Amino acid sequence: MKKKEKNYNLILGASIALFMFLFLMIGVFYTPYDPDAMSGSAKFAPPSLSHIFGCDHFGRDIFSRVLKGTGTTFFVASATVILGGGIGIIVGAFTGYFGGWIDEVLMRFNDAVVSFPNILLALVFISILGPGKYNVILALAIVFIPSFARITRSEFLSQKEMDYVKSARLMGVSHLRIMFVHIFPNILPSVLSMAAIGFNNAVLAEAGMSYLGIGVQPPDASLGRMLSETQTYLMNAPWCAIFPGLAVIGLALGFSLLSDGLLKKGGK
Amino acid sequence: MLLEVKNLNIEFYDTDPPEKAVKGISFSMEQGEILGIVGESGSGKTQTALSILQLLKSNSGISSGEILFKGKNLAGLSGRELQKIRGKEISMIFQEPMTSLNPVLTVGRQVEEGLKLHGEGFSKEQRKAKALDALGEAGLPDPEGIYGKYPHQLSGGMRQRVMIAAALVTEPELLIADEPTTALDVTVQAQILELLKEINAKHGTSILFISHDLAVIRKLCGRVLVMNQGVVVEEGEVSRVFDHPQKDYTKKLLAAIPDRRRSLRKRRRSQ
Numbered sequence: 001m002k003k004k005e006k007n008y009n010l011i012l013g014a015s016i017a018l019f020m021f022l023f024l025m026i027g028v029f030y031t032p033y034d035p036d037a038m039s040g041s042a043k044f045a046p047p048s049l050s051h052i053f054g055c056d057h058f059g060r061d062i063f064s065r066v067l068k069g070t071g072t073t074f075f076v077a078s079a080t081v082i083l084g085g086g087i088g089i090i091v092g093a094f095t096g097y098f099g100g101w102i103d104e105v106l107m108r109f110n111d112a113v114v115s116f117p118n119i120l121l122a123l124v125f126i127s128i129l130g131p132g133k134y135n136v137i138l139a140l141a142i143v144f145i146p147s148f149a150r151i152t153r154s155e156f157l158s159q160k161e162m163d164y165v166k167s168a169r170l171m172g173v174s175h176l177r178i179m180f181v182h183i184f185p186n187i188l189p190s191v192l193s194m195a196a197i198g199f200n201n202a203v204l205a206e207a208g209m210s211y212l213g214i215g216v217q218p219p220d221a222s223l224g225r226m227l228s229e230t231q232t233y234l235m236n237a238p239w240c241a242i243f244p245g246l247a248v249i250g251l252a253l254g255f256s257l258l259s260d261g262l263l264k265k266g267g268k
Numbered sequence: 269m270l271l272e273v274k275n276l277n278i279e280f281y282d283t284d285p286p287e288k289a290v291k292g293i294s295f296s297m298e299q300g301e302i303l304g305i306v307g308e309s310g311s312g313k314t315q316t317a318l319s320i321l322q323l324l325k326s327n328s329g330i331s332s333g334e335i336l337f338k339g340k341n342l343a344g345l346s347g348r349e350l351q352k353i354r355g356k357e358i359s360m361i362f363q364e365p366m367t368s369l370n371p372v373l374t375v376g377r378q379v380e381e382g383l384k385l386h387g388e389g390f391s392k393e394q395r396k397a398k399a400l401d402a403l404g405e406a407g408l409p410d411p412e413g414i415y416g417k418y419p420h421q422l423s424g425g426m427r428q429r430v431m432i433a434a435a436l437v438t439e440p441e442l443l444i445a446d447e448p449t450t451a452l453d454v455t456v457q458a459q460i461l462e463l464l465k466e467i468n469a470k471h472g473t474s475i476l477f478i479s480h481d482l483a484v485i486r487k488l489c490g491r492v493l494v495m496n497q498g499v500v501v502e503e504g505e506v507s508r509v510f511d512h513p514q515k516d517y518t519k520k521l522l523a524a525i526p527d528r529r530r531s532l533r534k535r536r537r538s539q
Contacts, residue, residue, distance in 0.1 A: 163367040167431070169323060171355030171382050185372040 010261025013196075016254030020247070024074050027067030035064040036219045044237045054239035056230055062243050069221040070247045076137055076216070077202035077251075081195050084141035088148025089191065093179050095149065096156025107153070110146040118143050118201075119208060131214045140205055144198055151194050155187040189262060196259030203251045223248050269336075270474050271297040271320070271442060276333035278315050278324065278498075289315045289328065291498040299441070300472040302464075304489030304506070306479060306521075312498040313478045317444050319343075320476075321358060322350055337442070356386040359435035363447040365427035369419040375430050376415035379403060382438040398437060406433035407463050425456035429463070436467060443467075444476045449484060461488050482525055486510055494518050 033051075038058040047054040053062035091110075095103040113121065125139035159165065160183065168182050184191075209215035210224030218225065223244045230240035278290035290312040297303050305313045318324050320335055322342060335342045337358065342350070359382075362368050369378060379399040383390055390398070396415070403411035406429040419427055428448060435443060445464065449457040465488060467473055479485055485492055485506065492509050494502040494517065501517045502509055513519045 163362060163364050164370040166323070167360070167362065167368045167434075168370070168381070169354070170321060170360045171434070172351040172353070172385050173355075173381065174351060182370055182373070186370070188372075 007261050007264055009257045010265055013254055013257025013259070013261050016250060017258050018254075020070065020250045020254055021074070023247075023250075024067065024071040027064075027071045031061075031064035031067050033061035033064045035060065035068045035221050037061075044233065044240075046237070047239050053243040054237065056226070056237075056240045057233055062226075062240060065221040065226060066223070066243050066247050069223045069226055069244060070251070072133070072216055072220055072222045073203055073206050073224070073248070073251065076133060076140070076206045076222075077199050079137045080140040080144060080202040080206075081198045083137065084144030085148045085191075085195050085198055087141070088145040089152045091145065092149040092152025093156055093184070096153035097160050097175065097179050097183070099157075103153075106149070110149055113143070113146045114150075119205060122205060122209060123212075123214065126209070126214045131217055133216050133220065136206060136209055136215045140202055140209075143205075144202070148194060148198065151190060152187070155190055156183060159183045159186055189265060193259045193262035196255045196262060200252050200255040200259065203248065203255070207248050269296055270299045270301075270338060271476070272334075272336040273316070273320070274334040274336070276316065276319065276335065277331045278312065278319055278328060279331045280328045282327050286331070289498055290319070292333070293493075293495070293498070293500045295493055295500065295503065297442075297474055297476065300468070300474055301491065302468055302475045302477060302489045304477045304479065304485035304492040305495055306482060306485050306492055307495035308480055308521075310497075311495040313495050314446055316495075317360070317446050317476065317478050320444060321354055321360060352386070355382045355435075355440070356438050357440050358442045358444065359438065359440040360444040360446065361428070361431045361435050361448045363450050365424050365431055365448075365451060368431055369427055371419055373418075374415070375403075375417050375419065375422070379415075379430065379434045379437055382434060386438050399433070402433040402437040403430070405467070406430070406436070407459065408433070425452055425459065428452060428456075428460055432460075432463065432467075436471075436473070439471065440473065442474045442476065444478070446478045447480070448477075450479070450481070457484065458487075464488060482510070482522065494521065 038060055041059065043057060043059045044055060051061050051063065053066060056062055056065070091106055095106050122139045122143050125142060126135060129135040129138060156179070165178060165182065168178050173182065206215055206222070207224030207227070210222040211228040213228065216222035216225055226244040227241055230237070234241050273296070274294050275292050276290055276294070277288065277292055279286040279288055293312075293316065295303070305316065307313045315324065315328065319330055320337075320342065322345070324330070330343050333343070337353070342353070345353070369375075376396070376399055379402055380395045383395045383398055400411045400415060403414055408414050408426060408429050414422070414426070414430070419430070422430065449460050452460065461484060464475060464477070468475055477485065477489055489506050491504065492506050493500050494509065494515070496517050502513065502515045509518060510522065513522055
């Protein structure tokens, strides 16, 4: 027997993710200042006791904006993972379990989607749908479907050959019930880790798209948008960019470690 | 007549022309009978068993023949009709107790699954009571404790007992056992055979027992089919077939059983 090692990735990732989550939950209920309120006198105010993260070029309190922005980014990323992941898992489950022509058609379509770079494809969808928070979610979800579908498919491909599936068939269990009641719990570790990676990518993609100005629209605070707005002042007022940047890093790192930890826990 | 297989042919479509795994075999089973099918690997015995429940893999299929279960031809039923028979009227247990149970569901859930699907109108409590009964009847000590456990917490013999409990919880009329004792050690094997005998005597469940192990067949079955290369070589009462084999293949098969005394004699002679 191997000695049970502590899963530091899981512990650390979960704590960072939890910390970020608590952080944004504070933002939902309370911000020290109105995140959109401008103040001429506080323009580029450096971090101090009254504005602990300082103020930006409009004199808005960065701490309040980071609180709100983290919330926005988190919402977009979660919605993307739920939507894209949900559809991807269903597609993957059907193609992997049944195979045949459904598999061929859906997977070739998948390959077509995958052959474009993610961000580029999301940009195309945004240019069709128009910018905005919900369109970003939709665009990213579409872009994320293939990766979820692929991993789920491969898991189903290997699971459907297992004896327990055969014995479930013998008991007269229907295909749908086998897929989602018998097989799905077995692939849950991979699904969770996949969701964590997906979340991670969605955070970065949302930040990237908002940075390019096609994501979340002003005056909504979003981490990417804050970075892009303040990059001009990076040398004079670095706090404007450092704190939103740290929040992005926190989200991305937390969920990336979490996904590694989950994979390890699943024994893969 | 409970089960009647008439001129069954099974083919593998991987090759061209298709390879015949089972070539026109026929046999029948009475209610309450224990029928053994014995043969070496590749003799077609497992394919025959799987074909009864229409569970052949997609690369193989029944090319001709009939499988009549209580007069109904199983080969002609739709998927939905088959689902009603599988697990309800015919259950099956396999060789691999280690992998035949779903690793992430509790034993109780898996034993209850058959009731959920087929036991119309059982309440949650009734299902649990029935599952506990089945576990107890399968000879598992402390059914209450085992009910909430996961397969990896059980030994091989216990898992095979769980499989048997899950197969019998719906009180099927026919139990197909495909080498259920092969993966178990000899003492556990003997216990499982005893258990199957008890079930057969108590509930009148007919058992189609497939094995390559002649000793096991002899201990359990009333009648036996000897299969080789997809055909039935010999058929008859176990005592007749084993004591007075008529066909060369059966004689060879029986001669292949290692005999402790004979091998000792051989060794002495060579010394």
